[in-house]
Amino acid sequence: MLWLWYDAQGKKLKPFEMTWKVPDGMTPRQIEKELNRVAVQFEQQCKAGLAGDGKQKFSVYADYVLNLKEQNGELRHHTISRYRELLERINAGIGHIKICDIRPQHLNALYEQLGQQGLRKSAEKAILKPDVSLSEMIHEMGYTRVEKFLKESAHLSVATYRNAVNGKPIAIESAKKISLALNTDMKKLFTEEVDTRPLSPKTIREHHALIHMILRQAEQELLVPYNAADKAKPPKKVRTTANYFEQDEINAILEVAENEPLKWKTILHLMIVTGGRRGEVLGLTWDCVDFTFSRIHIEKCVYYEPSVGIYVDKPKTEKSVRWLKLPQATMELLKQYHDEYYQPLMEAAGEQWQGENFLFVMDNGDKIGHVMHLDSVTQFCDRFAEKNGLKHINPHAFRHTMASLLYFSGVDTISISNHLGHATPSTTQNLYAHVLAEAESRIANAMGEIILTTRKSMKEETEITEEPPISKTAG
Secondary structure, three states: OEEOOEOOOOOEOOOEEOOOOOOOOOOHHHHHHHHHHHHHHHHHHHHOOOOOOOOOEHHHHHHHHHHHHHHOOOOOHHHHHHHHHHHHHHHHHHOOOEHHHOOHHHHHHHHHHHOOOOOOOOOEEEEEOOOOOHHHHHHHOOOOOHHHHHHHHHOOOHHHHHHHHOOOOEEHHHHHHHHHHOOOOHHHHEEEEEOOOOOOHHHHHHHHHHHHHHHHHHHHOOOOOOOHHHHOOOOOOOOOOOOOOOHHHHHHHHHHHOOOOHHHHHHHHHHHHHOOOHHHHHOOEHHHEEOOOOEEEEOOEEEEEOOOEEEEEOOOOHHHOEEEEOOHHHHHHHHHHHHHHHHHHHHHHHHHOOOOOEOOEOOOHHHOOOEOOHHHHHHHHHHHHHHOOOOOOOHHHHHHHHHHHHHHOOOOHHHHHHHHOOOOHHHHHHHOHHHHHHHHHHHHHHHHHHHHHHHHHHHHHHHHHOOOOOOOOOO
């Protein structure tokens, strides 16, 4: 393929060339289709000034790769947002280097730098001072409802406001918005806090994975002779232990949940019995509930990005789209929730209802009927645990609990992986290796108890039932 390029004066520049080798086994139609795809991609590179000799700066080429993969549907919005966040640190270290000049040593130096203190993007936080009452200040400005102030003046979510008034750290930018809306110096309202901890090995490995993906694209386009990330050495993966609840702890949670409002009782119940992600439970719509066959369809997930707010997309992986069979008691609870809470709420809202058929929605303010914020679930779990004297409840711990209970019940890894919606069974096995080991230990102990105890009992029973030997006497 040959692409002719002209400068602003119409002068022909050095042409960009690309050679494409036909893979073995392709039919003529497949060749034509693949050639068209490669040609379109090559044209995009040329127009972006990215074709040729690999002398593009890493930052420029990385932007091209993310745009390309987003256009091709290879990456979802939340993944792109996360990658662009990681690129801020990556570009600060190697963004100025030409991709053809990047060596493993550059990457190793970057990983070492990322492991130093003070590189967290969210290092600066703000905490509301104890003597400050934001609600009073908002009312003094003439607002009768906090939600209206947040929407019209501060442009922040209710969840951020609640975190602030509850004494939890919020982003500096959020504190600035609140202070600006209240026409008050931020330092009078908030105390600034800096987290100088170094990035975790897991986060550094995320940076490495992104660099590897970008350089792999360059290798495929013959812009670099090899992928330097293949030869770099990021920090070793630190295996973390997934926290989970024991059966008696789950029983205690379900028992005290009976006293909670029907909506929260239902949310807790679903997270426990499905092992679904927080966003998957909130992403359920009524057309995904099959009362006939007692199952639900996980096909949507709620996400949050500061740049776009709350949005709904497909779940994390293709395997995350799945049907889950539920106990009859769960289906009865969902029916009760619909009839006694959801339907009356929708009827009472009338024209103010702005819902999209989601099971769990905001029930007050000017967004009544809208899908709930992820942080609402986390905040409820915090209050719920504290109020009932339970240990801290992280919503994701219910997911780990489901995996552990299934393992302890002798369910195989493939079935558990399918239930949880993991991309591959190896993901499940790696994540819950310690749980699997404990489950095998419990099973071994149980089998030992069954076999040895039974054998001992049978032996004792035999000894008791055997007739005593007949003694022989002389004469």
